[in-house]
Amino acid sequence: MKSKAPSKRAQLTRKTKRGFYDAETINGILDESCICYLSFTIDQMPFILPTAYGRLADTLYFHGALKGRMMKALEQSPQVCINVSLMDGLVLTRAVFSHSMNYRSVVIFGAARLVTEPEEKMAALEALTNQIIPGRWEEARAPNAEELQATCVFAVSLQEAAAKVRTEGPNDKQADYDLPYWAGVVPLIQKAGTPVPDEKRKKEVPLPRSVVNFVSTAEDI
Amino acid sequence: MKSKAPSKRAQLTRKTKRGFYDAETINGILDESCICYLSFTIDQMPFILPTAYGRLADTLYFHGALKGRMMKALEQSPQVCINVSLMDGLVLTRAVFSHSMNYRSVVIFGAARLVTEPEEKMAALEALTNQIIPGRWEEARAPNAEELQATCVFAVSLQEAAAKVRTEGPNDKQADYDLPYWAGVVPLIQKAGTPVPDEKRKKEVPLPRSVVNFVSTAEDI
Numbered sequence: 001m002k003s004k005a006p007s008k009r010a011q012l013t014r015k016t017k018r019g020f021y022d023a024e025t026i027n028g029i030l031d032e033s034c035i036c037y038l039s040f041t042i043d044q045m046p047f048i049l050p051t052a053y054g055r056l057a058d059t060l061y062f063h064g065a066l067k068g069r070m071m072k073a074l075e076q077s078p079q080v081c082i083n084v085s086l087m088d089g090l091v092l093t094r095a096v097f098s099h100s101m102n103y104r105s106v107v108i109f110g111a112a113r114l115v116t117e118p119e120e121k122m123a124a125l126e127a128l129t130n131q132i133i134p135g136r137w138e139e140a141r142a143p144n145a146e147e148l149q150a151t152c153v154f155a156v157s158l159q160e161a162a163a164k165v166r167t168e169g170p171n172d173k174q175a176d177y178d179l180p181y182w183a184g185v186v187p188l189i190q191k192a193g194t195p196v197p198d199e200k201r202k203k204e205v206p207l208p209r210s211v212v213n214f215v216s217t218a219e220d221i
Numbered sequence: 222m223k224s225k226a227p228s229k230r231a232q233l234t235r236k237t238k239r240g241f242y243d244a245e246t247i248n249g250i251l252d253e254s255c256i257c258y259l260s261f262t263i264d265q266m267p268f269i270l271p272t273a274y275g276r277l278a279d280t281l282y283f284h285g286a287l288k289g290r291m292m293k294a295l296e297q298s299p300q301v302c303i304n305v306s307l308m309d310g311l312v313l314t315r316a317v318f319s320h321s322m323n324y325r326s327v328v329i330f331g332a333a334r335l336v337t338e339p340e341e342k343m344a345a346l347e348a349l350t351n352q353i354i355p356g357r358w359e360e361a362r363a364p365n366a367e368e369l370q371a372t373c374v375f376a377v378s379l380q381e382a383a384a385k386v387r388t389e390g391p392n393d394k395q396a397d398y399d400l401p402y403w404a405g406v407v408p409l410i411q412k413a414g415t416p417v418p419d420e421k422r423k424k425e426v427p428l429p430r431s432v433v434n435f436v437s438t439a440e441d442i
Contacts, residue, residue: 009263009266009268013289013290014286014289014290035306035308035322037258037260037269037271037304039258039260039267039268039269039302040267041262041265041266041267042230044262044265045230045262045300045302045330046260046261046262046267046268046300046301046302047230047260047267047302048258048260048269048302048303048304048328049304050258050304050306050324050326052322065235068234068235069234069235079266079267080267081260081266081267081268081269082269083258083269083270083271085256085271087256089414090353090354092353092354092357092361092432093361094361094362095361095362095364095368096346096350096357096358096361096362096363096364097362097364097365097368097372099350099353099357099361101256101273103271105271107269109266125317129317129320132311132313132320133311133313133407136313136317136320137317139402139403140313140314140315140316140317140320140402141315141316141317141318141397141400141402142317143316143317143318144318147316147318151318169417169419169420169421170419170421172419176362177421177422177423178423178424179362180424180426181360181361181362181426181429182360182418182426182427182428182429182432183418183419183422183426184416184417184418184419185416185417186354186413186414186416186417186432186435186436187413187414187415187416187417188411188412188413188414189411189412189413189414190409190410190411191409191410191412192407192408192409192410193310193407193408193409193410194408195405195406195407195408196390196405196406196407196408197403197404197405198390198391198393198404198405199390200390200391200398201398201404202398202399203399203401205401205402205403205404206403207403208402208403211313211403211407214407215407
C-alpha cells in the first residue's frame with residue numbers, strides 16, 4: 001500500500017487515516033461503478049458533469065459529443081478533477097454533529113488528453129461499455145466510422161489520485177453514550193431490478209449472460 | 222412548469238427536451254437524495270467534493286470544517302457548481318453507441334454565501350440532518366456552542382438551477398432493430414439494509430421511528 005500522496009492537492013488534509021494512495025485501493029473502487037463526477041472550468045468558472053467512464057490500467061476514459069460544451073471547454077482548459085463515490089451507509093450518532101456516512105471515494109486530478117489514435121479510442125469505448133456491464137461490448141454492435149467520428153474520447157492518468165474510505169461505526173463523544181438516542185449504521189445497498197425489454201423490439205431475444213450476471217450479483221456490490 | 226432556463230450556462234445545449242427549469246421538478250429531485258457533488262476552484266483549478274446537503278425553500282446548504290480546505294477556497298472564490306443525481310437505470314441498446322442511463326439530475330450554479338447568522342445556521346444544520354433521514358434532528362442531541370463554532374455552513378441559491386431527466390427505453394437507430402441483440406432497461410434500485418446498532422452502545426435503545434420509516438420506504442425511492 002502506497003501511503004504517500006502523489007501530490008499536495010491530492011493529499012487529505014483532515015482525517016488523514018482515511019486516505020489511501022495505492023493503485024489496488026483506487027482501482028478497486030473505480031471498478032465498482034460506471035459513473036463519475038467530472039469537474040472542469042469554463043472561463044475559470046467551475047462546471048460539473050456526471051458522466052460514464054471506463055478504466056484501462058492506469059488511465060480513466062470518458063466521452064462526449066464532438067464539439068459539445070465539454071469538449072470545447074477541455075480543449076481550452078484541460079485540467080479536470082474527477083470523483084467516483086460508493087455510498088455504503090448512513091452513520092447515525094447520538095449527537096447531530098457526529099453524523100457521517102460510510103463511503104469509498106476516489107478523487108483524480110489531471111489534464112484531460114483528447115484521444116486521437118483510432119485503436120486507443122476503440123479500446124476506450126470498449127472499456128466504457130464494459131464498465132456499465134462487464135461483457136456488454138461483445139453483445140452489441142460495435143461503433144461504425146460515423147459514430148466514432150461523432151464521439152470525442154478523453155483520457156486522464158490515474159497517477160494523481162487519492163482514495164478516501166470510511167467503514168466504521170458511529171463515533172460519538174464519550175459523554176454522549178449515556179444519551180437515550182439510537183446510534184448505528186443504516187447500510188445502503190444498490191441492486192438491480194428486473195430487466196425490462198425494449199417495448200419497440202421486433203424480435204424476442206433472450207437476456208444475455210452479461211445482464212443475467214449483473215442482475216444476480218448487483219445486490220452484493 | 223418553467224420552460225425557460227434561468228441563465229445561459231444553466232441551459233441544456235444538447236437534448237434540450239430533457240431540460241426542466243421549474244422548482245417542482247428541481248426540488249423533487251433534490252429531496253430524494255442527501256449527497257451532492259460540489260465543484261469549486263482553488264487557484265483557478267477545478268476541485269470536487271462529495272458532501273451532504275440540506276434544502277430549505279429555494280436555498281441549498283452544505284457544511285464543512287472551520288478553516289478547512291473548502292472553506293478557505295470558497296472565501297477566496299465563492300463560485301460553485303453543484304450536481305445531485307439519481308441513477309435510475311442502465312439503458313442497454315443494440316448499438317454500443319446508443320447505450321445510455323435513465324437518471325434525474327440537477328445542476329446548480331451560484332456563489333456560496335457563508336452563513337453567519339446563528340438562527341439560519343441552526344436551521345441549515347437541521348435541514349442537513351433531516352435530509353439524511355427525515356425526522357432525525359428530533360432524535361439526536363442538537364449541536365452545542367463549541368460544535369457550532371467548529372462548523373462552517375454555506376448557502377447557495379437555487380435560482381440558477383436546471384434539471385435533466387431521462388426516463389425512456391432504448392433508442393436505437395431503425396436499422397439496428399433487426400440485430401440479434403437484447404435491448405432494454407436494467408433498473409437500479411437503492412435500498413436500505415438492516416440497521417446495525419453501535420457496537421459501543423452502553424444501553425439498548427429501540428430503533429427510532431425515523432429509521433424504521435426510512436428502511437421501509439427506501440426500496441421505493
